[in-house]
Amino acid sequence: MNRIAVLGSTGQLGNDLVEVLQSSNVFEVLPLNHAAMECTKHDSVRTVLKKAGPQVVINCAAFVRVDECEDRPEKALEVNALGALHVARTCAEIDALCVHISTDYVFDGSKGSAYTESDTPCPINVYGASKLAGEQLVRRSAPRWLIVRMASLFGKTGARGKGGNFIETIIAKARAGEPLRVVNDVRMSPTYTYDAAQALVQILQSNATGLLHLTNQGACTWYEFAREALELIGLGAAIEPIDSIEYPTKARRPRNSSLESERLNGLLKCRTRSWREAVKAYLVEKAYIPSVTLPATILS
Ligand SMILES: NC(=O)c1ccc[n+]([C@@H]2O[C@H](COP(=O)([O-])OP(=O)(O)OC[C@H]3O[C@@H](n4cnc5c(N)ncnc54)[C@H](OP(=O)(O)O)[C@@H]3O)[C@@H](O)[C@H]2O)c1
Incomplete structure (x- = not known):
């Protein structure tokens, strides 16, 4: 067992x-939280992983506060780039597959349609740059x-x-009766972590390596995403679509960072479900709406 x-x-x-x-019963799983391993310290990564001796290392550790990364570029690079390097080098040492989780924010969003694995990254904020640096260090350091x-x-x-x-x-804002104004000119591919996890298990079983985009199907704006969730719950809150210029943030966001994959369907038993179906499944899981018969998923 791997x-x-x-x-x-x-x-x-x-x-x-x-x-x-754990529920797949195919793998032995070693969960490593921040307390168990400090990914910015090579010694910590090396000691823990050498002792554990995994065949596969999945690195989900990251500094993900996109706006804070602008003020703390050292920390962004330390966790997202240097941390990735330490993990990749240790994977090389223990002969493990290095699985590194990255982001749509490696793209600048100017393509105007979904990015595939063939597109060239060009980050426009510190977070995206630090994640791209992490990708490059993994490529260079892990066999x-x-x-x-x-x-x-x-x-x-x-x-x-x-x-x-x-x-x-x-x-929370809708329930508190707060005004809801949500950006409607920024597109992305919302992705349910449960679906991503299910798909990743299948991908590992296919022995795939290289670069891969993994999202739920389709794309939408943040306004459309919010409206879908509120409509499904039946919260009749008014929600106003706005332009991103009306909601300034410290870090620039790509206008359209939606992702597609040229490879994913060949690796999975069936397609990931649409982002709308994934939102519904999430709301069921969180008991916001009753369980319904959900359309075919990657589980089927
Ligand atoms: N969130 C998104 O919307 C999004 C979108 C695209 C891609 N991603 C990528 O997906 C991955 C997972 O993101 P997530 O949403 O699950 O983030 P998350 O909930 O913030 O999880 C990040 C994990 O990393 C740990 N961590 C942070 N700094 C660490 C360090 N120096 N050493 C060891 N562990 C550390 C955190 O532990 P503590 O909290 O205890 O510090 C936490 O368990 C990341 O690679 C991220 O870049 C996320």
């Missing part, structure tokens, strides 16, 4: 990944690597680094 170490195991993605890997770019994650624990996820923020 032993898999999951770094950042208490994070939004790491948490679902550990659960899905066997799989880089999986994901996007706009939502999952039951919420992002630890961000203190929640977008859907929860919108629901």
Whole structure:
């Protein structure tokens, strides 16, 4: 049985990944949280991984606060680039496959349509640059690597680094009767961490390596994403679409960072579901709406 170490195991993605890997009964899972390993310290990474001896290391550890990265570029590079390097070098030493989780924010968003694995990255903020540096260091340092770019994650624990996820923020504001004004000129591919975890397990079983985009199907604006969630719950809150110029943020965001994959369908037993179906599944999991018969998923 393959032993898999999951770094950042208490994070939004790491948490679902550990659960899905454990329930697959195919892998032995070693969850490694921040307390167990400091990815910015080579000694810590090396000591823990050498002792654990995994055949696969999945690195979900990251500094994900996109705006804070602008003020703290050293920390962004330390965790997202140097941390990735330490993990990749140790994978080389212990002959493990290095699976590195990356982001749609490596792109500048100017393409005007979904990015595939063939497109050239060109980050426009510190977070994206630090994640791209991490990708490049993994490619150069680990003999066997799989880089999986994901996007706009939502999952039951919420992002630890961000203190929640977008859907929860919108629901809380709607319930509190706060005005909802949401950006409608920025497109992305919302992705449910449970689906990403399910797909990643299948990808690992296919022995894939290289670069891969993994999201739920389709793309939308943040306004459309918010409206879908509120409509499904039946919260009749008014929600106003705005332009991003009316919602200035410290870090620039790509206008359209939606992702597609040229490779994914060949690696999975069936396609990931649409982002709308994934939002519905998330709302069921969180008990916001009753369980319904959900359309075919990657589980079928
Ligand atoms: N969130 C998104 O929308 C999004 C979109 C695209 C791609 N991604 C990528 O997906 C991956 C997972 O993101 P997520 O949403 O699951 O983030 P998250 O919930 O913030 O999880 C990140 C994990 O990394 C750990 N960590 C942070 N600094 C560390 C360090 N120096 N050493 C060891 N562990 C450390 C955190 O532990 P502590 O909290 O205990 O420090 C946490 O468990 C990341 O690679 C991210 O770049 C995320």
